[in-house]
Amino acid sequence: NAGVTQTPKFQVLKTGQSMTLQCAQDMNHNSMYWYRQDPGMGLRLIYYSASEGTTDKGEVPNGYNVSRLNKREFSLRLESAAPSQTSVYFCASSDGGTDTQYFGPGTRLTVL
Amino acid sequence: LAKTTQPISMDSYEGQEVNITCSHNNIATNDYITWYQQFPSQGPRFIIQGYKTKVTNEVASLFIPADRKSSTLSLPRVSLSDTAVYYCLVGVRFSGGYNKLIFGAGTRLAVHP
Numbered sequence: 001n002a003g004v005t006q007t008p009k010f011q012v013l014k015t016g017q018s019m020t021l022q023c024a025q026d027m028n029h030n031s032m033y034w035y036r037q038d039p040g041m042g043l044r045l046i047y048y049s050a051s052e053g054t055t056d057k058g059e060v061p062n063g064y065n066v067s068r069l070n071k072r073e074f075s076l077r078l079e080s081a082a083p084s085q086t087s088v089y090f091c092a093s094s095d096g097g098t099d100t101q102y103f104g105p106g107t108r109l110t111v112l
Numbered sequence: 113l114a115k116t117t118q119p120i121s122m123d124s125y126e127g128q129e130v131n132i133t134c135s136h137n138n139i140a141t142n143d144y145i146t147w148y149q150q151f152p153s154q155g156p157r158f159i160i161q162g163y164k165t166k167v168t169n170e171v172a173s174l175f176i177p178a179d180r181k182s183s184t185l186s187l188p189r190v191s192l193s194d195t196a197v198y199y200c201l202v203g204v205r206f207s208g209g210y211n212k213l214i215f216g217a218g219t220r221l222a223v224h225p
Binding site: 035041043045090102104105 | 215
């Protein structure tokens with residue numbers, strides 16, 4: 001049981017480039033989430049998906065798009081990266097009926 | 113969603129009990145209180161959750177007074193490996209099973225030898 005996996009672990013982009021962060025969970029969870037964490041700060045919710053086929057904006061959605069590909073996978077896309085998007089990105093999932101979210105190891109993204 | 117307030121940092125020594133208090137004055141009836149732990153370069157990890165009174169598991173205890181406007185995470189006999197950031201969150205259980213959690217800056221606990 002791998003839990004929540006994220007790829008890549010590290011990424012450096014130039015301003016204006018695009019990329020997709022991948023997330024997968026093998027716990028059969030309905031809900032999945034994308035957060036960003038800036039240095040010394042708490043996590044901020046970007047987007048979430050309550051169930052397969054649905055996505056909703058979180059606290060800081062601007063500049064991002066998401067796709068809930070199937071129950072297992074939830075991807076985050078940056079169409080035109082900006083230096084302000086330099087951060088660590090965490091994916092999480094949760095089971096129905098509980099607040100416990102399980103987090104992946106994170107992707108450290110730097111935009112130059 | 114209710115906002116939480118907790119100390120920015122705390123220091124302790126190995127073997128001591130550590131109590132981290134979180135204030136959530138505007139907690140709603142449906143909100144649960146959840147604590148997460150985060151080590152550097154890792155994602156947060158669930159520690160404990162409660163609604164009222166006291167909850168205990170193999171890692172920690174959570175004390176919640178009757179008015180639920182605050183809660184205290186208690187870590188018994190801390191070790192160096194408990195050095196981490198601890199987040200207090202309140203969240204609502206939606207019927208669909210998902211939840212929107214608001215993470216604050218957390219409390220940086222440093223355990224010294």
